[in-house]
Amino acid sequence: MTTGVLRNPDFLRFLTSHVGNELGANISRVALPLVAVVTLHAQPAQVALLSALQTTAFLLLGLPAGVWVDRMRRRRVMMVSDLARFLLLATIPLAAQLGVLSIGMMFAVAFLAGVAQVFNDVADQTYLPSLVSTPQLSDGNSKLEVVRSGSFLAGPGVGGLLVQLIGAPRTLVATALGSLASVLFLGSIKTPDKPPASGEREPLLRGIGAGLRYVWRDGLLRMFAASSVVTNVTVGGVLGLSVLFLADEVGLAPGLIGMLLMSGGFGGVAAGLLGALLSRRIGTARMTWLSVTVPAPFALLLPMTQSDWRVAFFAVTSIALSWSAALSTVGQITYRQTTVPEHLLGRVNASFRSLMWGSVPLGALLGGIIAQHLGVRTALWVLMCGRVVSFVPLLFSPLPRLRDFDQTQASS
Incomplete structure (x- = not known):
């Protein structure tokens, strides 16, 4: 009989990394537009463009990202992309504090954070088979889906509450820290990060x-x-x-x-x-x-x-x-x-x-x-x-x- 996937300590670390990543991503869906509205008094078209830029990378880079991820260690890709999101999102409250935040900067951060998320998502779905046995895949994917759906449900509400309590720029600090926590939990996984398949690389x-x-x-x-x-x-x-x-x-x-x-x-x-x-x-x-x-x-x-x-x-x-x-x-x-x-x-x-x-x-x-x-x-x-x-x-x-x-x- 197959043991439950939650008995795998490395899967628990992987699952916990998802909590920080997914919850942070869903909070930022609310926090980024609110920073634009509250801090920069952005126009409706600018807010719409900012929201669109958070997912544009999936259309532009989704297919190439699959090729590149197949050429790299998957856990390393996730850690680098989470670290990139942490650094990108942290620049917004810092720029707001210094009085240099602009809508153009927010457009760039939204797009680049979306690029990081593309690589994270592709590597995420590709990594699990190297962490758990084949009979545990469905159980593992179900647990990850609880985190994804729960974060989608709770993220906007938590984001709105945080914005009300501490302000939109500081809310992005919490979002960025979620990405940093994901990096730390991924880094604590003991199972070796498998190298990519050897051989000649295709164009x-x-x-x-x-x-x-x-x-x-x-x-x-x-x-x-x-x-x-x-x-x-x-x-x-x-x-x-x-x-x-x-x-x-x-x-x-x-x-x-x-x-x-x-x-x-x-x-x-x-x-x-x-x-x-x-x-x-x-x-x-x-x-x-x-x-x-x-x-x-x-x-x-x-x-x-x-x-x-x-x-x-x-x-x-x-x-x-x-x-x-x-x-x-x-x-x-x-x-x-x-x-x-x-x-x-x-x-x-x-x-x-x-x-x-x-x-x-x-x-x-x-x-x-x-x-x-x-x-x-x-x-x-x-x-x-x-x-x-x-x-x-x-x-x-x-x-x-x-x-x-x-x-x-x-x-x-």
């Missing part, structure tokens, strides 16, 4: 192509990608319209809107807590398939949200779909970590990250266009109908026939 574009070709040739990875792109396009559209929908169409107060927008985090935390149990009871592949299909009909509740008791529809949909996304993510990452050759894992993970992050702004644009011509509620109906059928590509993969992913080679 960058050929290396990127190798990762994309592997995704395309693997029937399950290809359909995972197709299903996830459809899902993220619809989610991106809904995220872009949610505040407008709840404020103008439904007529809710800002406080209630904030609570509804945070509600999805509870689904992610629940999925992380249950992921290891479900994986053992019904199999990781079956858990992944059911997590995509069973919650899908709940998407149709969201456009029916009203200001009366039906306001709960928005929360129910958010919790159900976040639960779905978190469990599906655990399953997909476990499959990649189990089946993809180690020398390609960084590039394959980066390919998925780029597809996922690239789909979200596309969905926001699509949702805006539909809402402009047909109305916000109609746009949400279109998007949520798309979310309901997002599992269809997986019908053409081996997934519905599998219990565990170690059956894949025999079924493909």
Whole structure:
């Protein structure tokens, strides 16, 4: 019987490093724009650009980062990227204290911190197989998902509270210290940081192509990608319209809107807590398939949200779909970590990250266009109908026939 992953001291150090990293990253999503507004009196367009720059690096550098990570020691990449985030974020309160902070400097810090986060995320998903045994991967990914979802849920609230108590610039000090704590916990891991695979290095574009070709040739990875792109396009559209929908169409107060927008985090935390149990009871592949299909009909509740008791529809949909996304993510990452050759894992993970992050702004644009011509509620109906059928590509993969992913080679 496989022992629990929490009995692995090095995994506990890795998990604790995630608490500092993920919580800090989610606090900074609130703190950076608030520094711009409160300290620099930034205009709305500047604040929007600042927020966008925090994720732009995923689109620009996601694929090359996979090639570079495959050429380096993964834990070292995470430590360097965390240290870079610490130094970058610490410059903002220092510059504010000296009276030299500018919006241009904040743009640069937001983008460069996003670059560091790209490398951290790719190395993170690639590193776990060298830290725990293969049977423990699903359990480990579930525990990491609890931290990610919990940080996404708590980060904005903690960030807002810290800004109110100590001010926006000082809040970034706390965020930077979270990155520094992550460096220290990663550095305390005893398991040797495996060197990259030896051999002749491919040119960058050929290396990127190798990762994309592997995704395309693997029937399950290809359909995972197709299903996830459809899902993220619809989610991106809904995220872009949610505040407008709840404020103008439904007529809710800002406080209630904030609570509804945070509600999805509870689904992610629940999925992380249950992921290891479900994986053992019904199999990781079956858990992944059911997590995509069973919650899908709940998407149709969201456009029916009203200001009366039906306001709960928005929360129910958010919790159900976040639960779905978190469990599906655990399953997909476990499959990649189990089946993809180690020398390609960084590039394959980066390919998925780029597809996922690239789909979200596309969905926001699509949702805006539909809402402009047909109305916000109609746009949400279109998007949520798309979310309901997002599992269809997986019908053409081996997934519905599998219990565990170690059956894949025999079924493909």
